[in-house]
Amino acid sequence: EAGVAQSPRYKIIEKRQSVAFWCNPISGHATLYWYQQILGQGPKLLIQFQNNGVVDDSQLPKDRFSAERLKGVDSTLKIQPAKLEDSAVYLCASREVPGVAYNEQFFGPGTRLTVL
Amino acid sequence: AQTVTQSQPEMSVQEAETVTLSCTYDTSENNYYLFWYKQPPSRQMILVIRQEAYKQQNATENRFSVNFQKAAKSFSLKISDSQLGDTAMYFCAFVKVTGNQFYFGTGTSLTVIP
Numbered sequence: 205e206a207g208v209a210q211s212p213r214y215k216i217i218e219k220r221q222s223v224a225f226w227c228n229p230i231s232g233h234a235t236l237y238w239y240q241q242i243l244g245q246g247p248k249l250l251i252q253f254q255n256n257g258v259v260d261d262s263q264l265p266k267d268r269f270s271a272e273r274l275k276g277v278d279s280t281l282k283i284q285p286a287k288l289e290d291s292a293v294y295l296c297a298s299r300e301v302p303g304v305a306y307n308e309q310f311f312g313p314g315t316r317l318t319v320l
Numbered sequence: 321a322q323t324v325t326q327s328q329p330e331m332s333v334q335e336a337e338t339v340t341l342s343c344t345y346d347t348s349e350n351n352y353y354l355f356w357y358k359q360p361p362s363r364q365m366i367l368v369i370r371q372e373a374y375k376q377q378n379a380t381e382n383r384f385s386v387n388f389q390k391a392a393k394s395f396s397l398k399i400s401d402s403q404l405g406d407t408a409m410y411f412c413a414f415v416k417v418t419g420n421q422f423y424f425g426t427g428t429s430l431t432v433i434p
Contacts, residue, residue, distance in 0.1 A: 207364075235420055244329075246411055246424035247365075260421060295365070299420070308355055309422060311365040 206230065208312035210296050216318045222284035225315045229277070229298030235259075236273055237309065238281050239295040247295055253279065283317075291319045322347045324414050326425035333402045334433050340387075341397045341428045343412030349373075351417040354388070354395045359427075360408040368410070371395065373417075402432045 209228040217223050229236050235254050239247035250269065251261040255276035264271070268287070273279040283290055293316050297309040323346045333339035345354070356368040371379045371388050378386050383403075387396045399406055412425040 237422075244427075244429075246326075246426045249421065252421060254420070297365075308367045308370060311357075313364045 208296055208298050208310050210294075210312035210315055212315055213313060214316050214318075216320065217286055218320050219288055220285040222282065223286055223317060224283075225281045225294050225296075225317075227279045227281070227296030227312060229279070229296070230300070230310055233298035233300050233310070234276070235299040236279050237295075237297040237299070238271055238279070239297065241293045241295055241314070243292070250281070250294075286317075286319045288319050291317055293317070322349070322414050322416070322423045324412050324423050324425040326410075326412055326428050328428045329426070330429045330431070332431040332433055333399075335402055335404060337402055338398060338400045339402055339430065341399075341410050341412075341430065343395045343397070343425055345393050345395065345412070345414050345423075347393070347414065347416075349416050353415050353417065354386075355413040355415070355422075356384070356386070356395075356397045357411045357413060357424075358406075358408045359411065360405075365411070369397065399430075404432050404434060406430060407432045 238250045241247045250264045251271045252259045253273040256273050271281045293314040295314045296312040299309050300307050325344045352373045354371045357365045358368045359365040369381045369384050383400045385398045409427045411427045414423045
């Protein structure tokens, strides 16, 4: 079974520029998560989708971050404009069946963003 | 709200020795699941072991086992016969049985010393 795919793996931009990240979850996984992981910290949930609907985006800085999951499959996360404090690894994860807590999340390799 | 606490930011262990990573959590839920995830340097996060709160028996996966103390809300991970490949960040995570949001701790950086 193919894993969660993310691209790009690395991105360096200057502050105030825009950037977009892409995630392709495991086939058939209904739930998709975007996390921000700052160096030395645990993942912080930015947004959670179930199919193509948003379940939780309470910690998403909506003035600069946006995300969508068209057709309930792939997802993109965008930052516009970027700030220095957005430097982090952005993780995408997916989960098979919503509400079945035994199922773990499967994580992608992440996108490491550096904002200069 | 659920919170997960890992009080050991960094730990080290000699190769072939045993090490225990601590995790405590706070919840008013009675049914939930707990997970330990491993994140090797520059590699993706993978599941190490999971525990169902309604099961009293501690989960084991080869060299990895947990000590689950529900009343104390404690969920520690024991790694036996540590190997160099165990060097990684380890995250404890909680999810409600009826929920879909994972709550992660801040992680413990484990270094296995040859």
